[in-house]
Amino acid sequence: MNKAITDGVVLMPPSFANGLNVWSSGDGTPGSDTYANAANAAFVPADQDFGSCLEVQKIANTTRLRYMGETPLLPGCYLQITARIKVISGSLPNVRVAAFAGRSGGNAVTGIPLNAASTTLTDYGEVYEIKAIVGAGDRTGVDMIWGSEPIYGHFGIDLTGPNGGIVRIDDIEIEDVTSFFLRDLISVVDVRDYGAIGDGTTDNSAAFDRANAAANGRLILVPPGVYRLNSDVTLEGPVRFEGTVTMPTDKVLLLTTEFHLPAYIDAFGDEELAFKKGFQALLNNSDHEALDLRGRKVFITEPIDMQAAVPDRTSYATRRVIRNGQLEAASGGDWATTVVNSQATYDPADSRTLTSVSNIASVEVGSLVEGAGVGREIYVRSKNISTGEITLNKPLYDAEGRQNFKFSRFKYLVDFSGFSSLSKFVFDDIEFQCNGVCSGILLSPGGSIFHIRDCFVTRPLNRGVTSHGSGCQGIFIDRCQFLSNEDAEDVSDRQSIGFNINANDPKIRDNRATRFRHFGLFGGSNNVISGNHFFQGDSVANGVRSAGFVFASGYTSSVVSANYIDNCFIEWTNEHDSTPDFTAGFSFSSMTISSNVFLSGDVAPWFSYIVVKPFGTGHFLNGLAVTGNKFRSIQGNIDRVDRVDTSFADLDRSRFKLVDFTGNSYNGVEYQVSNPLRIKHQQNTAASTWVIETEGRLPFEGYAVGVDSVTFLERTRNANNVAKYQMPHVELREGPNQDRAHVVWGEDQKGEVQIALRIDD
Incomplete structure (x- = not known):
C-alpha cells in the first residue's frame, strides 16, 4: 500500500535546490519565517556526500526546519520521515524528527507527541540518517502516535543541544510505509490505524466506528490488547480478534457478519460473558434471528440472569433463536438453593395471594412454595414488599388461615x-x-x-x-x-x-x-x-x-x-382448584x-x-x-x-x-375394564330375575347406571323348555357396590343374552 502510487497523493517535499522559501524556521504554518535569505542558512549546490543540500548554523536552543506544505496524513496511513545530516564544525548538536500536527481549518492538534527521540551527533563529517514514523495507530515501531484527529503535518527536524555548530542537511524524504504494518495489503483494516489504544481504559468506541466505516467488507483486525468500548459498537464486516474488548453491561457489541458465539468468545475472552453479550445483541438487532453457538460448550459458573444481560429490555415478542451448542454448569459455582421459611395468610376468596408474609424481602420470585394444603408446582410469581403480599402461579387447595410455608428458590442455568x-x-x-x-x-x-x-x-x-x-x-x-x-x-x-x-x-x-x-x-x-x-x-x-x-x-x-x-x-x-369441592362447572x-x-x-x-x-x-x-x-x-x-x-x-x-x-x-x-361393558350371561335355571355380575370390570369401579342394549343370543324358554316371546326390562345399580344389573322377565325363563352396561348416562 502506497498512497503516492495508488491515489497520487504528494508526500515528498521539494528539493532544497528548488528554493528555501517553503522551508520554515518555525512550525511550518503559513506566515512563519523561512530559510530564504536567512543569516544562518545557505544553499550548498554541491557536497561530496549529499550533492545539493542546506547548510544551517545552530543559533537557538531549538533550531527548527519544517516543510511548509501540508503533508496529508490519511486514515490508516503511516509516514516515515528521513533526514541525512553531518556536522561541519563547531559544537556537536542533537537532532530529531519533529512536526506540527494540524486539523481541518489549520488549527494545531495538541496532546500528542510532536517529535521523535533525539540522536546525539558525535563525529565531524560522518553522515547520520535520522528516521521516524508517524501514524494514527499504537503500533510497534511508530514513533509519533497521532490518533485520528490530525489530517496533515508540517514535517522536518529539530536541532537541540549546544549552539554554534554548523551542519549540512540532505533533502528530507517523506514516504508512505503503511505496508510495514499490514499483514494483507488489501484485506485488513486495523482498528489501531483509526486511533484505537488497547490499554484497557481508553474509550475506543469512536475508533472502532471509524474502522468499521473504512473497512467496506474488508477484515477488521483487533490486535493484541484490551480495548475499552463505552458506547454501542457495530462491526459490519468480518472481524478477527487477537485482543479483547470490555464494555459496560448496558452497551451492545453487534457483529453483523460474524454473528455467532465463537466470535463473541474471541471478542470478550470469556465464554460466559460472551454468551450474555451475544444474547444481548440478539435482542437488539433486527438483522439476525438466531445466535448460533456453533457447537461450542460454554461453562457457566452461576445462573445466567437473561434479562440482566439485556438491561434495556424487560419484554420481547419477536422470534429469536439460540441454537447448536452446550451450556454446562461448572462444579463449585453459585448454585445453592435459597430456602426461606416464613409465615403467611391464605384466603380462598383471593386464591392466588399470600398476605402478611413475614420476611418477604428474603423470598425470591420463582421460589417453589410448600406447605400444608399446597399442591405440586406452586411458585411465587411476584411479590410486593411494601404490602407484604406474594402472588402465586396457582391457587392452594386447602391452606386457609395462617401457617408456615417453605420457599425454595432453585438455581437455573438460564x-x-x-x-x-x-x-x-x-x-x-x-x-x-x-x-x-x-x-x-x-x-x-x-x-x-x-x-x-x-x-x-x-x-x-x-x-x-x-x-x-x-x-x-x-x-x-x-x-x-x-x-x-x-x-x-x-x-x-x-x-x-x-x-x-x-x-x-x-x-x-x-x-x-x-x-x-x-x-x-x-x-x-x-x-x-x-x-x-x-x-x-x-x-x-x-x-x-x-x-x-x-x-x-x-x-x-x-x-x-x-x-x-x-x-x-x-x-x-x-x-x-381454590375450592376443591364441586359446586359448579x-x-x-x-x-x-x-x-x-x-x-x-x-x-x-x-x-x-x-x-x-x-x-x-x-x-x-x-x-x-x-x-x-x-x-x-x-x-x-x-x-x-x-x-x-x-x-x-x-x-x-x-x-x-x-x-x-x-x-x-x-x-x-x-x-379388563370397558365402558360400555358387554357381558354374556347364560341363565341355566329358569328365573324371572337374571342377576348380571360386572365382576369389577366397570371403569373406576363405577355404578351400573345405564344400559345400551340387551341382545338375545338364543330363544328363551321356561322350565319346560317351551319357547317364550317376552321382552324384559333392566333394573340398574343393584348389589352392595351398585355395579350389578337385573334383567327382569314377566315369568321364570332361562337362556342367554348379551347386555351392554354403562357407568354413565
Whole structure:
C-alpha cells in the first residue's frame, strides 16, 4: 500500500535546490519565517556526500526546519520521515524528527507527541540518517502516535543541544510505509490505524466506528490488547480478534457478519460473558434471528440472569433463536438453593395471594412454595414488599388461615424470570448440562409460544423447565431428551420434575424422559401430548411408581396420544382448584387418552395406569375417552389399569357422563375394564330375575347406571323348555357396590343374552 502510487497523493517535499522559501524556521504554518535569505542558512549546490543540500548554523536552543506544505496524513496511513545530516564544525548538536500536527481549518492538534527521540551527533563529517514514523495507530515501531484527529503535518527536524555548530542537511524524504504494518495489503483494516489504544481504559468506541466505516467488507483486525468500548459498537464486516474488548453491561457489541458465539468468545475472552453479550445483541438487532453457538460448550459458573444481560429490555415478542451448542454448569459455582421459611395468610376468596408474609424481602420470585394444603408446582410469581403480599402461579387447595410455608428458590442455568414477558423464543439443539448441581430453564412470568426443540436437559438437580407464571402459554417442547439426575434413586426418593406448565395450549411431542419424580405437570387446559416415551421404574420388587404426567385441574381438555408410558401413570387431579369441592362447572372433564403403550414391570398389584385423584367432594367424570391403548404388566399381574385415589375424596359415581373406555388391549391385568361393558350371561335355571355380575370390570369401579342394549343370543324358554316371546326390562345399580344389573322377565325363563352396561348416562 502506497498512497503516492495508488491515489497520487504528494508526500515528498521539494528539493532544497528548488528554493528555501517553503522551508520554515518555525512550525511550518503559513506566515512563519523561512530559510530564504536567512543569516544562518545557505544553499550548498554541491557536497561530496549529499550533492545539493542546506547548510544551517545552530543559533537557538531549538533550531527548527519544517516543510511548509501540508503533508496529508490519511486514515490508516503511516509516514516515515528521513533526514541525512553531518556536522561541519563547531559544537556537536542533537537532532530529531519533529512536526506540527494540524486539523481541518489549520488549527494545531495538541496532546500528542510532536517529535521523535533525539540522536546525539558525535563525529565531524560522518553522515547520520535520522528516521521516524508517524501514524494514527499504537503500533510497534511508530514513533509519533497521532490518533485520528490530525489530517496533515508540517514535517522536518529539530536541532537541540549546544549552539554554534554548523551542519549540512540532505533533502528530507517523506514516504508512505503503511505496508510495514499490514499483514494483507488489501484485506485488513486495523482498528489501531483509526486511533484505537488497547490499554484497557481508553474509550475506543469512536475508533472502532471509524474502522468499521473504512473497512467496506474488508477484515477488521483487533490486535493484541484490551480495548475499552463505552458506547454501542457495530462491526459490519468480518472481524478477527487477537485482543479483547470490555464494555459496560448496558452497551451492545453487534457483529453483523460474524454473528455467532465463537466470535463473541474471541471478542470478550470469556465464554460466559460472551454468551450474555451475544444474547444481548440478539435482542437488539433486527438483522439476525438466531445466535448460533456453533457447537461450542460454554461453562457457566452461576445462573445466567437473561434479562440482566439485556438491561434495556424487560419484554420481547419477536422470534429469536439460540441454537447448536452446550451450556454446562461448572462444579463449585453459585448454585445453592435459597430456602426461606416464613409465615403467611391464605384466603380462598383471593386464591392466588399470600398476605402478611413475614420476611418477604428474603423470598425470591420463582421460589417453589410448600406447605400444608399446597399442591405440586406452586411458585411465587411476584411479590410486593411494601404490602407484604406474594402472588402465586396457582391457587392452594386447602391452606386457609395462617401457617408456615417453605420457599425454595432453585438455581437455573438460564433464568428468564427478570423479563415481564418473553414470546416466540426458541432453544434449538442445545444441551443444558446441569450436572446434578442446578436446574435447567426458568421461564419468564409472561409471554407465549416459548419453543424448546431437539434439546437435551441433562441431570437437572430439581427441575428441567419451570414456569412460575404464564410464560408457558402455548409452549412447544419437541424432540427433546430429559435425562434424570436420579436414575440410581428409588422412585419414592426422587424429587426432580421434568417440566411444569400453568397456562393453556402446550404441545409436548416426541420427547424422551428418564426416571424423574414426574415427567410433567399440567396446570392449564388444551394440552396436546403425543409421541413421548417416559419411564420411571426402579429395581424394587413390587415397587411403587410415581405419575409420569400430572393434570392438576379438573377441566383439562387434553389429548394424550401415541405415547410410550413406561413404569408410571397418568394422574388427574384438581389440586390447583381454590375450592376443591364441586359446586359448579364441568368437574373432571374433557380428557382423551388414546393409542398409547402402557408398560410396567415388577410393580405392586394395586398399581394402575390411569388414576383420578379428587381433592374435594362431589366430583365426577364428565367426558373421558380411553381408547385403543395397550396395557401390559410384566413380572407380575396388576389388578386393574384404572383407579380412583381416595386419599382426599371419592368420585360421585352416580353422575358420570360421556365415558368411552373401549378398544383397549390388556396383558397381565386382572380386571379388563370397558365402558360400555358387554357381558354374556347364560341363565341355566329358569328365573324371572337374571342377576348380571360386572365382576369389577366397570371403569373406576363405577355404578351400573345405564344400559345400551340387551341382545338375545338364543330363544328363551321356561322350565319346560317351551319357547317364550317376552321382552324384559333392566333394573340398574343393584348389589352392595351398585355395579350389578337385573334383567327382569314377566315369568321364570332361562337362556342367554348379551347386555351392554354403562357407568354413565
